[in-house]
Amino acid sequence: MFDNGVLMCKLLMLLDSNCIDARAINKQDNMNVYHVQENIKMAISAAKGMGIKLIGIDAKDFIKKVPHQILTFVWQALRLSVSRSMNLKDTPEMMRLCEEGEELKDLQKLPAEKILIRWVNFHLAKAGVELRIQNLGKDIVDSVALFHVLNRLDAAQCPLEGISDEDLDQRAAKMITNALAIGVPDLVTSHDITQGNTKVNTLFVAAIFNTKHGLEDLTKEEYEAASMVDDDVEGTAEERAFRFWINSLNIEGVYIDDLISEFNDGLLMNKLMHTINDQAVDWKKIDINPNNDFKKNINNNAGIEVAKNKLGLKVIGVGGTDLTKGHKKSILTIVWQLMRLHYLRLIGDKSEDDIVAWANELVGGKHTAIANLRDK
Numbered sequence: 001m002f003d004n005g006v007l008m009c010k011l012l013m014l015l016d017s018n019c020i021d022a023r024a025i026n027k028q029d030n031m032n033v034y035h036v037q038e039n040i041k042m043a044i045s046a047a048k049g050m051g052i053k054l055i056g057i058d059a060k061d062f063i064k065k066v067p068h069q070i071l072t073f074v075w076q077a078l079r080l081s082v083s084r085s086m087n088l089k090d091t092p093e094m095m096r097l098c099e100e101g102e103e104l105k106d107l108q109k110l111p112a113e114k115i116l117i118r119w120v121n122f123h124l125a126k127a128g129v130e131l132r133i134q135n136l137g138k139d140i141v142d143s144v145a146l147f148h149v150l151n152r153l154d155a156a157q158c159p160l161e162g163i164s165d166e167d168l169d170q171r172a173a174k175m176i177t178n179a180l181a182i183g184v185p186d187l188v189t190s191h192d193i194t195q196g197n198t199k200v201n202t203l204f205v206a207a208i209f210n211t212k213h214g215l216e217d218l219t220k221e222e223y224e225a226a227s228m229v230d231d232d233v234e235g236t237a238e239e240r241a242f243r244f245w246i247n248s249l250n251i252e253g254v255y256i257d258d259l260i261s262e263f264n265d266g267l268l269m270n271k272l273m274h275t276i277n278d279q280a281v282d283w284k285k286i287d288i289n290p291n292n293d294f295k296k297n298i299n300n301n302a303g304i305e306v307a308k309n310k311l312g313l314k315v316i317g318v319g320g321t322d323l324t325k326g327h328k329k330s331i332l333t334i335v336w337q338l339m340r341l342h343y344l345r346l347i348g349d350k351s352e353d354d355i356v357a358w359a360n361e362l363v364g365g366k367h368t369a370i371a372n373l374r375d376k
Contacts, residue, residue, distance in 0.1 A: 002062050002070050004031055005039025011077055012046050015084070019046040036063060049244035052076040053255065075199055082206035083112035092223055093215035097122055109258055116205050123149045123214060136205055137198035142168060143175040146193075146205070150178045153214040157181040168194045179204075184211045239328075242335045245342075249275055259335070264326045265290040266299020269334065273306055276342050280310040296324040304334075313337045 001007050009025050020042060026035035040059040048054060054073060061069035085091050088108060097118045098107050107115075113136060120140075121132045127148045133139035140146055143163070150158035158181060162174035172190035180186060188204045243256045251271050256262055263269065267290065274281045285302045287295040300320030307313040315334060322330040344350055352373055360369040 002073075003065055004036050005041075005043050005059075005062065008043035008062070008073070009039060009046075011074075012043060012050065015077065015081055016046075016050060019050060033063075045248055047073065047077070048250065049248040050080065051244075051247060051257075052080065078203060079112065079199075079206075082203055082210060083115075085210055086112050086115050086206075091213065091215075092218055093213065095218065095222060096215045109261075112206065113202055116202065116209060119209055119213065119215075120145055120149055120205065123152045127152050135198065136202045137196040140201060140205075141194050141196045143172045143193060146208070147171075147175050147178070149208070149214075150175065150182070153208075153212045154182050179208055182212055184208050238332050238336070242332070242339060245339050246272065246335075251275055260326050260328050260331055263331045263335070264300075264324050265296045266303050266320070266323065269303040269323070269338075270299065270306070272335075272338050273303065273311060276338065276345065277311060280306050282306075293324055297321055300324055307334065307337075311338075311341060313341070 004026075006025060006027060009020050009022075012019050013022065024042065026039050028035070031039075037059045040062050044054055044057070044059065052073065053076065057069045057072065062073075086094065088094055088104060094107065094115070095104055097115065098104060099118075110118075116136060117133055124131055124133075124145060129148050131145055131148070133145050147158075147160055147163045151160050158178035162171055165171040165174065169190045172193040176188065176190060176193070184204075184207050187207055188200055192200045192204070239259045243259045246254065246256050246259070246268075249272075254268065254271060256268070266286070267288065270281045270283075270286055274283075282302075286299055290296045290299050297320045300323040303323075304315055304318065304320055307315050313334065314337065318330045318333065323334075344352075347355075356370060356372055363369075
């Protein structure tokens with residue numbers, strides 16, 4: 001099913017409708033190997049940009065139907081799908097899961113599995129149960145934790161009857177029946193639970209969370225505090241797009257989860273510039289282990305000099321210390337220009353004026369010409 005790339009593309013487009021242009025997908029009958037490779041390469045590129053790690057996986061693995069490589073892709077796509085709502089913008093009530101002394105931004109950085117574990121333990125604590133889990137595998141094979149969580153979510157439809165059954169499969173079956181009663185999708189069998197399959201059980205616990213998280217509504221003040229994390233909608237969207245671009249470049253040792261916090265040491269900026277122009281960066285001037293702000297400033301100052309003098313970027317008013325301190329606007333300004341330069345070089349060192357002229361020539365007077373790329 002995945003050997004021609006069409007299903008891969010469609011699955012990714014369910015996660016992000018803008019990740020692939022549907023018109024670019026080859027869908028004709030009897031596709032040749034070149035059309036198939038185009039589809040799969042396009043899907044792999046989009047997947048990496050979305051944060052799906054496909055190290056050592058290429059088009060041949062899908063064409064040859066290599067099971068474990070295909071399952072690696074499918075698992076990560078499913079994981080990404082079920083964890084999309086686990087953020088303060090879509091689920092502000094998640095702030096209830098913050099631990100003492102922790103900021104909301106720290107919570108946002110946690111992987112989906114960590115958030116789900118906190119969520120389960122939150123409900124166990126509220127239920128007055130001493131049990132706590134450390135993982136989504138062996139710690140839930142006895143179904144006890146999930147029995148209590150479901151009972152907290154809806155005591156009427158999810159009673160604790162069966163929680164003491166000696167047969168773990170029977171106990172898991174009753175727990176799953178409770179989950180189905182509140183609308184959780186039918187994703188797992190009792191055997192999946194008792195075998196401690198971490199990946200399958202992660203999807204199941206995430207499905208429970210997405211169906212009914214059971215976290216108390218926020219007060220007005222709490223809601224405003226949670227909203228402040230995502231108050232810069234445009235900046236957040238830009239950061240996400242830039243992060244996807246960086247991850248799609250396949251730079252060795254580089255995978256970005258949080259652009260702002262991971263850009264401040266100067267290494268990432270210099271690696272990006274090296275990818276665009278492998279002669280631009282003098283690595284003798286770069287500290288590859290910048291473990292303090294002084295070393296980070298050196299890297300960032302050297303990077304800014306390369307950006308201005310060798311790549312022609314406009315970095316007016318931006319200094320190395322701005323990047324070291326994690327000034328969001330300064331970082332987004334530089335990354336935007338690097339991404340723009342990269343794409344312009346991909347199409348043959350064209351300028352924006354060249355692109356505008358090409359677009360106007362292509363429509364041939366059938367539509368109103370545009371003056372520039374800001375023209376609405």
